[in-house]
Amino acid sequence: MDVRGLDHDGTIAREGALDRVQPAFIPVVDAARSHIAETFGSTRLHSAYLYGSIPRGTATPGVSDLDLQIALHDEPTEADHADAKAIGAALDRDFPQIEGVGILLASVGNLLSELERHDAGFFLACLCTPLLGPDLAAQLPRYRPTSLLARETNGDLARVLPHWRAKAAAAAQAATEADRRRLSRLVGRRTVRTGFTLIMPRWGGWTSDLDQSAELFGRYYPERAERMRTAASIGRVPSPDPAVLGMLIDDLGPWLAAEYTAVHGEKAPRP
Structure with a gap:
């Protein structure tokens, strides 16, 4: 390898x-x-x-x-x-x-x-x-870092964001700190993986390392690099801070979903 x-x-x-x-x-x-x-x-x-x-x-x-x-x-x-x-x-x-x-x-x-x-x-x-x-x-076949792979792995972020918003709103009102941490870890990891697969075909490889994924993303989108580093951080060590979660769901998330669709298209719908 x-x-x-x-x-x-x-x-x-x-x-x-x-x-x-x-x-x-x-x-x-x-x-x-x-x-x-x-x-x-x-x-x-x-x-x-x-x-x-x-x-x-x-x-x-x-x-x-x-x-x-x-x-x-x-x-x-x-x-x-x-x-x-x-x-x-x-x-x-x-x-x-x-x-x-x-x-x-x-x-x-x-x-x-x-x-x-x-x-x-x-x-x-x-x-x-x-x-x-x-x-x-x-x-199963052998896989290459293609736009098809990017689309089918993470091309559904726009569909996921409303669900995250609902869970974040519920967590802010009634959930425990542990629940908020679990949600932030989920959102952080998925955001970084989506950011990485957005640029994966251009970079021409694969990694699951959150920090490396965020840094690679930042090479292509330097204006969003710091936000993606934050996503990687809470993907590793989750935070109960609702402001951090809000930044990912309401700021970075919508931009990332729109850019992803523009570059790779939308994931095929599931039943």
Whole structure:
């Protein structure tokens, strides 16, 4: 893998590996594997994956969260989501070295579908590390840093912003500080990833590092660079300050959504 995150053939290299997991997080990963296998069993579970800073080897104990993708044989049910939530709660309770657990559920059919080929498919093939079961990446193509990939991964920010505004308004009135921090982390990370994929085809590579993504974005949009650095900062260490969240949702966000649509177009609608 070169400095732009590409393999020798110019396709995006898969990031992360189990042997990069730092010692502090090995017990967390082992427990996650056991919980998933015991909860879903072979009848429901096809495979499970890690993603984020833990398999990349860049996690910070007490700050980083644990991110998991679970692929089921069939479409996830309410019971499946409840089971995943219970797994997340147990891991978060038992391991102080993580700050929260995020678990994505999807069916094999959805992950391999043509509609998801350049979104969920790319995510699994390039950003996820196999943890349990057969690796679905073997059934997906190799990806390049193209405008098509940019559009299908993050070309829906304009649709997401109203939802963020509603959650931010509710959080300002009734949510706990922990809820506001979780929201700011979500918004910060998604904003940086959208900013990076906006310039990804011009830069010609891939990174998931928030700080690097913000700095690369700033090369092409220097007038917005400081705001994007703020987004990267709260993506790593979330802030309960509503003014920071407001800046991202009501200032940087609308501009970024409009620029993204102008450059790459809008993501294909999902059912």
